[in-house]
Amino acid sequence: MTLISLRHSLRACYLDFAVYALLIFGLGSSLAPPQTPREAAGLLVLALVGLALWSLIEYLTHRFVLHGIxxxxxxxxxxxxxxxxxLGLPTWLSLALFTALVYLPLRAMLGAASAGPLMIGVLAGYxxxxxxxxxxHHWxxxxxxMERRKRWHALHHQAGQARCYGVSTTFWDRALGSHLRQRGLSERSRSP
Structure with a gap:
């Protein structure tokens, strides 16, 4: 008997998308309404920082955890x-990990007012x-x-390849040297 099943139905995958979309909406509606354009801009900047933070989390998790531990x-x-x-983590487990490893540390370091919009960006990125x-893989x-994402991810799935870890962006692969150029392939002819 396993505690965690990584295999899911198509319905469970779509339910995961819906849960995260509702969570993002719920977090957004729970924020105190901005009183000035400057406050609104501050919330937007925090959400964009959260989105960028997610892209780094995605890359580091894929490269060093999923391919290393x-x-x-x-x-x-x-x-x-x-x-x-x-295949993937069940929604309950991914939510628990986001809460424990991302939201609670952000809240402890920055307070609830900043952690909320940052978390909206992280969850939107996820x-x-x-x-x-x-x-x-399916559409x-x-x-x-999307065509570029699909080609980039197909390169990651090529047998024996240790590259192209980003799924939603190629930025960190390029910045940290795990993209195609490092492997000697022509960037212009193969890069998505």
Missing amino acids: QPFQGWHSEHHAHPREH LIYSMAHHAS PARGMW
Whole structure:
């Protein structure tokens, strides 16, 4: 008997998207309404910083946890072996991890007023990542951004390749040297 099942139905995947979208909406509606344009801009900046923070979390988790630390590496290898299956953390566990590892530390360091909008950005980034990752394996690419994400992620899934860890952005792969150029492939001919 396993405590955590990584295999999910398609319905569970869509429910995960819905839960995170509702959570983002709920967090947004719980924020104190800004009284001035400057306060509104401050909330927007915090949410954008949270989005950028998510992109770094996504990259670091994928590269160093899912491809480097057991048992996560073993679990993630299941995804590489069966990329068309619906594999991932259950929603309850991902929510618990976000709360314990992201929200509570942000709140302790910055206070609730800043942690809320930052967390909205982090969760929005996670939702974008989740949908882009799902789409890259299960949906036809529609639009240039998704086409690029799908090609980039396909390069990551090539057998024996340790590169292209970003799903929602290529920024950290390029900034930290885990993109194609480092492996000697032509950036212009292959880069999404």
